[in-house]
Amino acid sequence: MTRVFSGIKPTGHLTLGNYLGAMRQWATVDQYRADALFCIVDLHALTVDHDPARVRRLSRQAATLLLASGLDPERCTMFVQSHVDEHARLSYLLECVATDGEMRRMIQYKEKAARERRRGGSVRLSLLTYPVLMAADILAYGADEVPVGNDQTQHVELARDLAVRFNQRYGHTFVVPRATNPAVAARVMNLQDPVSKMGKSDDTGPGIVYLLDEPDVVRKKVMRAVTDSGSEVVYDRESRPGLANLLEILAACTGGEPAELAASYDGYGALKRDTADAVIEVLRPLRKRHQELCADPGHLEAVLREGAERARGMARPTVDAAYRAIGL
Numbered sequence: 645m646t647r648v649f650s651g652i653k654p655t656g657h658l659t660l661g662n663y664l665g666a667m668r669q670w671a672t673v674d675q676y677r678a679d680a681l682f683c684i685v686d687l688h689a690l691t692v693d694h695d696p697a698r699v700r701r702l703s704r705q706a707a708t709l710l711l712a713s714g715l716d717p718e719r720c721t722m723f724v725q726s727h728v729d730e731h732a733r734l735s736y737l738l739e740c741v742a743t744d745g746e747m748r749r750m751i752q753y754k755e756k757a758a759r760e761r762r763r764g765g766s767v768r769l770s771l772l773t774y775p776v777l778m779a780a781d782i783l784a785y786g787a788d789e790v791p792v793g794n795d796q797t798q799h800v801e802l803a804r805d806l807a808v809r810f811n812q813r814y815g816h817t818f819v820v821p822r823a824t825n826p827a828v829a830a831r832v833m834n835l836q837d838p839v840s841k842m843g844k845s846d847d848t849g850p851g852i853v854y855l856l857d858e859p860d861v862v863r864k865k866v867m868r869a870v871t872d873s874g875s876e877v878v879y880d881r882e883s884r885p886g887l888a889n890l891l892e893i894l895a896a897c898t899g900g901e902p903a904e905l906a907a908s909y910d911g912y913g914a915l916k917r918d919t920a921d922a923v924i925e926v927l928r929p930l931r932k933r934h935q936e937l938c939a940d941p942g943h944l945e946a947v948l949r950e951g952a953e954r955a956r957g958m959a960r961p962t963v964d965a966a967y968r969a970i971g972l
């Protein structure tokens with residue numbers, strides 16, 4: 645059976661982008677078709693300035709939302725990265741295979757390092773080596789596929805390169821993984837700035853719909869979304885990004901096609917109203933289930949404990965084999 649690994653960073657409250665671009669696919673498709681692992685990658689949250697108590701809180705919240713979105717711990721393995729030592733153990737070996745130049749070429753490193761410097765902070769070494777830890781996350785489980793948004797494709801390419809290089813140098817040890825992108829909603833954009841991704845790590849903004857936003861907050865955010873000048877509803881990502889984003893969100897929520905939906909509207913107001921309704925309806929069951937799960941924190945802890953045990957059982961033989969391959 646195909647093995648799938650995917651992760652989510654506890655660096656902020658989860659957004660509609662996380663749900664439509666990743667979580668929904670995990671819950672409705674991946675956990676049924678594959679041997680799937682879903683990991684809350686808390687070590688990755690330490691690569692930039694953070695409040696440790698918040699990281700812990702957000703990890704638990706992300707895990708609760710994954711369950712609320714329909715991940716079934718009987719079908720898939722759901723766990724927290726720092727609960728499984730194998731990630732860090734393998735990351736070190738891969739650091740000995742990766743090069744400094746490779747790391748400095750990573751687009752996300754360049755962007756995030758520039759952001760940290762602009763804020764007057766120093767850049768943590770772990771921000772540079774982050775893609776190596778991500779490679780370890782993937783290779784430790786022998787994952788065949790890594791479903792990610794476009795922003796992560798370069799990192800999965802690196803994981804491939806490191807797997808091939810390690811195998812050549814020390815003997816066959818790792819499965820060479822490949823990235824897969826979701827067909828719809830690969831990129832939900834910020835409602836106030838539709839050329840940037842709706843990212844949870846950004847500051848709380850009116851352009852980001854959080855999964856736990858109250859319905860009236862969702863409605864306000866969608867109604868205030870920036871649209872482009874003009875009044876005709878057309879689907880054109882290049883010249884009408886604000887409108888295209890709303891149409892894509894509506895399509896992702898209702899199962900329609902953005903271009904066909906565009907043809908059925910003759911004004912922005914009705915499109916925004918319908919999009920707000922559709923988003924509220926998609927989030928309703930998730931919010932309800934989240935509330936129920938919050939009433940039973942013991943259940944979540946048990947799920948994460950069992951998930952970590954299962955994950956450890958899968959990762960340990962591979963990581964041990966990597967140490968043996970080097971002769972350690």
Ligand code: ADP
Pocket residue numbers: 651652653654655661662663664665666667791792793794795796829830831832833841842843844845
């Ligand atoms: P973030 O960028 O919010 O920090 P993560 O790196 O934790 O997200 O990603 C978790 C998953 O959610 C990844 O598969 C990522 O590609 C997806 N994702 C995040 N933001 C969006 C978005 N705006 N649109 C579509 N998918 C997204």
